Structures are given as structure tokens and as C-alpha cells.
Amino acid sequence: MAANSNATVVGHYSPRWLVVKRQGFLYLAPSAMLFSPDGPTRLLDGTVLPFDSDTKRISYQGVVEVPGTTKDQLYVRAYEWLAKTYRSANAVIQMQDKEAGRLVGKGVMKVTLRGFNAGYVQHTITIYLKDGRYKYILTDFAHEAGGAKDVYSAGPLERPDGEVMAFGDKKTWDKVRRDATADAELLIKDLQAAMTVKAGKDPSDF
Template sequence: MATAPPKTYRVGPERAPLYRNVADTLKSPSTHLPANEEATVVGQFSPRWLVVKRQGFLYLAPSARLRASDAPFTSAALLDGTALPFDETTHQITYQGVVDVPGLTKDQLYVRAHEWLAKAYRSANDVIQMQDKEAGRLVGKGTTRVMVRGYDAGYVRHTLTIYLKDGRYKYVLTDLSHDAPGLKNFVSGGPLERPNGEVMVMGGKKQWDEVRRDADRDARRLVSELQTAMSVKAGKDPSDF
């Protein structure tokens, strides 16, 4: 399967599954490449699969999960020219902002953020990856469903980090990546930073654009709901009775 000189790629925000052969791609992966680590690519089996050399063995890895180190992501935009918020440092689509909430302490804001996460995602235990009240930091990993022309197109994963201080907080929603496990008409698109047409989702760039547009709406909705929950005028503590 090795058909080209070794080239360094980097795994995206999600770990990449590795398979020993084509038949194994229908089963559970043999192992994984850790997220954000480098990988040695020695060939391309098909547009969907790259040949990766790891510890002396050759594996198939989904091309949607890896990116050539000499081809960094560029700023992202939808087909109509609408720019998606892009962080020039991380090269990722990122929704972020600092919001002032006068009169509320860090601990009060922490409680509000924690309660909002539990309600927004139905279960804080499934979402929250890190919670540090003393440091004023919450990290959650969630998913939102995406639809294309009325069809289920899988879901988009994201990471939401909330930093809290007295009278203000900062939110950072990033690591957006599309996955479509088990769907007949869609394939996993991977990180949403991928340019239009580079990832085939149900036939082409228009469908990929719809996936990104739907994910953008969901991200903005989540940020808006967070801001509403955090800015509600403080009243009597319901536990005080």
C-alpha cells in the first residue's frame, strides 16, 4: 500500500481510527492515532483513505481526520461568501467572546454556567470534561444534529470552554467536526475548516456547505442561549427558604 515518499500529516481534533486492510474498515478499528498528533503518510489508497505507517506496520486511516502539515487550514466561508468566525492562531472555526455581568461573583457565574450546561445538553455528566470551580473553568464536549435537505446528515462535535471571573466570563466554542456514522447517503466530513469541495458529503460541495451552515446556526444558537442564561437578573436564591 506504500506508494509515495513519507510525508508528515497531523491528526485533527478527533483521534483517527486505523485499519489493517479494506475489509477491516467495516469492523472496529485495530488502533487509533491520538488527536492532534503527527502521523507518517506513505500513500493514498483512495480519496477517503490514506496509508499510514505506524510502528513498522501499514494502516488505512480516513483522510477526513488528517491534514498535511504543509497545508494549514485557511479562513472559512460559506458558498455565498458569508465568513465563519476563524481563529488565526489555531486555524479553527471559533466562536468566542468576553461578556461583562456586573454584580455577580465568579462562583455565582460558575453555578449558572454549570446549570446551563446540564439543561442545554440534558446531562452535564455526559458533556462536562473538566470542572474547576476554584479556577473558574468549565470544559464541555457536545454534539448537535445536522440536516441536509430534510435528511439526517449526522452530527457535529464541538468543544465549549467557559472561563469565569468576578463580573465577567469568556466562552470559546471550537473543535467543530462532522461525523456521519452508519448513514447511507453521507460520509463523515471531518473538521469544518475543510474548504468547500474538498470533502464529499452526499455528492459535493453544496451539501458540505449546508452541513457547515446548519452547524453555524447551532453554534450561534448555543452561544445566544448561554449569554441569556448568564445575564438573567439576579434574584433570591431558590435554596434560601
């Protein structure tokens, strides 16, 4: 079943697996990845994380003007930024369409708790390019154990009960979500710096 799909829980297969029904078909789905968001995600201090009412997911998005640039120039900058930021374009980029001006990638942010590896938070980043501007969408945040010792996957960051699935207390789950969204904000700033860099000599011109 595709990520972010809507389905109805119709039974339990095991403590960690549920039977869900979607469009007449039955699927097995891990209980850690299922949730029913009822509104924006709120941290313990009352901070409300950016929320897309259509997708019901935490979502950072915006349109940035870059006067004097073409769609192709911005596409190259975005592609290079993805490759440098995530170390490998081949590993992160899920879809690329230069003609349409669209890049889609999946990345991860490491989670460290009390000095120990506690898995990672994955996310999806989509960048749309047009002459003189680009749009970014950063969403689909979800915690995965990733083989970390004594750590379970908590699933989407929107889960109000993520601490039950993986960490055992609300403060730890709150820290995971706060750190992940802080990293997201840094990514957005870094992307803007790369996309709005002043034109200089083309390094390929030698």
C-alpha cells in the first residue's frame, strides 16, 4: 500500500501488524506507521509545527523569487544542492524532470539521544523550478529505527503516541520532533543560499 494512503483498519494480524482495507483490497500494514491526525502537531511547549490541511502532514513549503535566472539554471543549482547536501544524488533523487522543472528526493536526518544512535527521521523534498523562482515542499517526516539497538520505529512525526511506539516518554518524542523540524529549517535556509547565489564565473569554463 502506498505511503500516505487512506485505509480502514478491519482486523489485527499480530501485535505489530494490522489488517486494513482500501478500495476493496486487504493489506497488512505495520501498526507503527498508521495514525489518524486530527489537526496540526503541537509540541509540549505549545509550538505548532507547520501543517498541510490537505495531506494532514507536517509540511514546510514556500516560493522563493530568484530574479534574472532561468528554469534550467535553477534546476542545475537544485540538483547540485541535493547531491552535495545528501552526499549522493543517485541515492537521494527519486524523480527528476528537467523539462517540467521538478526534482523529488528522499533524505534522512540522524537521531541521537543521550549520545547514542536512535535511528533516523526520513523526509521527502520536492523542488519545482520556473524562470525566476522555485518552490520547495519538505514533508513526510517519519522516524525509523534503522537497526539501532533497543530502538523501535515511531512512525510519522504527526503521531501523538509516538513515544509509546518507540521511546516511552513524551519528552523524548518531543525532542525527536523538535530536532527534526529544526534540521528541516536549516535545510531550507541552505537551499535558499544555494539557489540565490550571485552569478560568477562558470567553473566549467577553463
